[in-house]
Amino acid sequence: MILEPVAPYRPSHFRVKFATSAWERRACAALRRQVFCAEQGIFADDDRDAIDAHAIPICALSTLGGDADAVVGTVRIHEVAERPGEWWGSRLAVASAFRRTAALGAGLIQVAVSSAHARGCTRFRAHVQERNVPLFQALHWASLDAVDLHGRSHHLMQADLAAYPPMHDPEHGLVTFRKAA
Ligand SMILES: CC(C)(COP(=O)(O)OP(=O)(O)OC[C@H]1O[C@@H](n2cnc3c(N)ncnc32)[C@H](O)[C@@H]1OP(=O)(O)O)[C@@H](O)C(=O)NCCC(=O)NCCS
Structure with a gap:
């Protein structure tokens, strides 16, 4: 044979x-560690901080036979307690094998901003690594300032909420498709 x-x-x-289930949240944390500790070396061996206590984790799931299979992308969002309406996104990461293959970064940013919009967000911001500024600009974000964070050049950026209609069912989310090779 x-x-x-x-x-x-x-x-x-x-x-x-x-990311609603325990395995999704665990896998988001593992992917963050992989990207921000092992790959980028920004943190030694744990990238968690105080924000994780109240942030909402978001995941991009690959599918196998129609079922959720693995977490291949993640981001987290949180509202600033002292300034209601002000939301931030952070720790955006896509597994290296899946970058630029299925608009996962764009999909994560869409769910992040649109779900916050539905929860009363009036201002959505992020510190974006310099190399990713063009990606965010293409997705209707404006740079407000250049800042150094964790020893790396970042831009303080803000989303144009008009480009992100409120998403009321983020537990269901959205679907992205693999681009043609
Ligand atoms: C940044 C990151 C999340 C982007 O994820 P991704 O899934 O590759 O992004 P997408 O496929 O959704 O990209 C959307 C579009 O932006 C483009 N793009 C992606 N990264 C880009 C970049 N750094 N600069 C310019 N354009 C970029 C893509 O080509 C795509 O355009 P297209 O639809 O015309 O092909 C991913 O590269 C990553 O995890 N990097 C390491 C972690 C990191 O740097 N995180 C910090 C983010 S501030």
Whole structure:
């Protein structure tokens, strides 16, 4: 019998949603550690901070046979307690094998800003690594200032909320598709 080599499985679509289950949240934390500690070396071995106590984690899930399979992207959002209406996004990360393949970064930013918009957000901001500023500009964010954070150049950026209609069912989220090769 001759076994033909089989191309590795590549999911055709992904769901981006609030990370509601325990395994999704654990996998978001693991991906953050992988990207911000192991890959970028910004933190030694744990990137968690006080914001995690009240932030909402969001995940991008790959699918296998229609079912959620693994977390391949994440971001978190939180409202500033002292300034109601002001929301921030942080720790945006897509697993390296899935970058630029299915608009996962764009989908995570969409769920982040649109879900905050539905919760009364009037101002959505993020500190964006300099190399990612063009990505955010293309997604209707404006740079307000240049700042140094964790020893790296960042821009303080703000989303144009008009480009992010309120999303009222972020537990369901949205679907993105793999781009044609
Ligand atoms: C930044 C990051 C989340 C983007 O995720 P992604 O899934 O690759 O992004 P998308 O595929 O949604 O990109 C959307 C569009 O922006 C483009 N784009 C992506 N990254 C870009 C960049 N750094 N500069 C310019 N354009 C970029 C893509 O080509 C795509 O355009 P297209 O639709 O015309 O092809 C990912 O590269 C990552 O995890 N990087 C490491 C972690 C990191 O730097 N996080 C901090 C973010 S401030």
